[in-house]
Amino acid sequence: MATQHHNALTRALAELPGPLPAFGVIHIAIPHTSRFTIVGNHLAQHAELSLVAIGIGVHIQSLPVGSLVGIKALAARFAEGEMRIAAALRELEAHGYLRRAHVRLANGRMATRTVFCNQPGALERAGRVVAPKVPPAVPEEAPAPSPAPEPAPVPEESRPPVRVPPRTAPKLPRRPLPQPRELTPELRRAASAILADLRSHAKELVLSEDDIEELIPGVAAWLEREVRPDAIRHALTAELPQPPKYPAKIVKHRLTVLLPPPLPGAEELAPAVRRPLVVPLQNCDGCDRAFRSREPGHCRGCRDLAAAA
Template structure:
């Protein structure tokens, strides 16, 4: 007697319209008014997806915009492990429900954006496919008025009544006298057959315009094998001196002491040395290079070599602006200091020597 029984479901079952099935599930459908998510049968009954993948698709679809849906974020929110969640996300990505893309922000940080589509098959349909079924009923609507003049011949059965069979021949005798031609006069609306002819050209007109508007069909989602623009090469110095090579190799080998995620192999250090040397050649301090390579890095850094190479290329500082200064010289005649690229006489001494040469020539 202490066992509590919930009879609410039984009462709701009593309201289900009969007949009820003898076996299998019986649905008690109560319309939702708030906090619900619409899920298509193409997902719920997809035989190619595991139950775990379908469950996580529903969970991701029910989350608000901007919620983190990575493997670690979902593992912290739900009881499943990271391996099971990662396998489910790969299934959804293979079936087009999920797409993950790496994007670089204006500050140079690389983030992964996750896009979830609740109906991926709809993205591959032509844009005008939804409009075609709406225009198809237009033709029957135009032809509907055509039966309207048909009731006119319906008046013919009226004189064909049984008791009127005897008087019927009487008008035939009087037909030549008078309004025999008047009978075709009311039948003049019958030749209004051009009325259906007017809509006839209208029906093909939208059909011809539809392929013109949507002839160049382009899928909304780019194919996964779309060509990518080539990456810029790693910068190189004008002259890779032994000193620049030594300092660059030491800086790259020491990165893991400041951030353990930036552990580079010996081969990767050898490949990245010219890029660091190009920074050093532009009067960049080693601490500045280290800060530019490791600050605001994504967590975790899966490919440190590619990440360091990208930042060395994308964040390369401009070359320093050097101004040429003319050195001071000592005049050979008056020992006065003056600016000139080579030793010699100052302007006054050159003017005096020129005047003396003119007088001597005179």
């Protein structure tokens, strides 16, 4: 079998026109007749997208309309974890390939609608997008429907264009780095040691001295909340995007958004004590003696005299 493959490859290379390069990849292009997807080089060779984002973008573009492309659906399909897949989807969204919007279903529940654009640059230049056949909104993590056959391509001239609404929603301000109540010398030394030692556990997280000085309060806030150093180290090094372009920004983001709450005290953990119901004292409107009742009025003696009379 290996000999047959080698002979077929030798024959295919011999039929290529022109001299072959001395090094680098050599393409043997056999035209597809079924089950293929046209992908632009602007995505396949994107200079700013990670390889995971490019791969997920190509995979989404190859799926039929209605396929589930949420984080959990992709994590069940590929070996990458949910954090890496979520980061790749954010990359595609930042560069215009992916758009996600929350819509309300007929039953009142909220669902995520995902739209993938194969040419975001052309979309921005033209200010319009070809209207895709979008199925009714369903939650992203619902059971996958049976795939429908892909429709025949329709000439672009016959497709009705629709306007893309401008992005007018204001961006939320970034959350500040957590700060401890008091940055003691002991907290500073421990936080600095944890940050400097990150590269021993994740070679991508090489921080400069200025980065460590800036991030010390964030780690100190975690230590002040009695988080163990190994737990901090795991939160900062697990499931890193590949390659991480800005290690200091990744550490700052995780210190901010993953900050755990303070440990509850003994009073919060103690079981609730039921207090006995106390009926208030009232002064009798007849004899002015005190008696217990929820409402003012007459005491029992005055009520008995009135009943006897």
